[in-house]
Amino acid sequence: MWQANETISTRSHFSAAGFGAQGGLEQALLLRVLDEVDYGVLVIDGQGRLRHANHLARHEMISARLIMNHGNTLLGVTTDFTVQIQQALEQALRGQRRLVSLRSASRELSLAFIPLSHPLETDEPSVLVLLSRQSACENLAVRMFARSQNLSPSEESVLMGLCRGLSIPDIAAEHGVVQSTVRSQIKALREKTGCPSIRLMMQRVNSLPPVVPALRIVSPMPHNAMEFAQP
Structure with missing residues (x-):
């Protein structure tokens, strides 16, 4: 300590x-x-x-x-x-x-x-x-991006899965849906974000400014006493 x-x-x-x-x-x-x-x-x-x-x-x-x-x-x-x-x-x-x-x-x-x-x-x-x-999926800006593009909750979940490197079968299994549903959601993602491919969409996501989730910030310290608080 x-x-x-x-x-x-x-x-x-x-x-x-x-x-x-x-x-x-x-x-x-x-x-x-x-x-x-x-x-x-x-x-x-x-x-x-x-x-x-x-x-x-x-x-x-x-x-x-x-x-x-x-x-x-x-x-x-x-x-x-x-x-x-x-x-x-x-x-x-x-x-x-x-x-x-x-x-x-x-x-x-x-x-x-x-x-x-x-x-x-x-x-x-x-x-x-x-x-x-x-990683990109921990960047709060990704969720901010999803909100700014008017993504639905399910589309946002698919976007986060893609950021984690999951394949379409993996995302479908994780969400308990068929693969065609995930493909439809990815199509909607591309249309709403204006990205013609998943690769370009991931490039856009990875270029977002890094934003630290507020809930992960440890309690304020008298700068900088370096006392550990629970993260």
């Missing part, structure tokens, strides 16, 4: 963008913006301590499916995952960008380690860690 008395300093990381000099209001606003990003964001300092985690990163760590927090340090759930994370972090602190892919039987997570400082610079070394984006 995060220590409640450990205040997370973000001023040194963001002052170059003009936020630190303006005081706490701009800092808090920036951190709220990071909570709306559709992938986990972590900032780790030169001693390997977690200095910031947006809400999706906190959700991922508390779920402990592939990564977790222990003693304010980013670890993997296995020794091998931890070794990969520590090696990438050490290389990023030396100015090298690294990508780590962690896989289990039912889960895959990629982590990009990006240096926020150069080894020859005088500021405190730190590393930005970006986690995989959510």
Whole structure:
């Protein structure tokens, strides 16, 4: 668990963008913006301590499916995952960008380690860690898109199935209908969205801006005390 008395300093990381000099209001606003990003964001300092985690990163760590927090340090759930994370972090602190892919039987997570400082610079070394984006079916913008196109509930369900990569037989079996019904619904989807094919419709859906579902946002924090709330 995060220590409640450990205040997370973000001023040194963001002052170059003009936020630190303006005081706490701009800092808090920036951190709220990071909570709306559709992938986990972590900032780790030169001693390997977690200095910031947006809400999706906190959700991922508390779920402990592939990564977790222990003693304010980013670890993997296995020794091998931890070794990969520590090696990438050490290389990023030396100015090298690294990508780590962690896989289990039912889960895959990629982590990009990006240096926020150069080894020859005088500021405190730190590393930005970006986690995989959510899948299209978890993007709230997809449901917003369905509403804007006046899709019926059943058509929206078919659209979400296509986003999950399901085939027509799979969608039919899941909804308890015949395949011809699903094909009719897909035809209606194409007509309402103005897409001549499923492929182009999926391209349009995948290009939607990522929107984080409000219900998944953990309770507001005094930015950024990094205390875990239930996701």
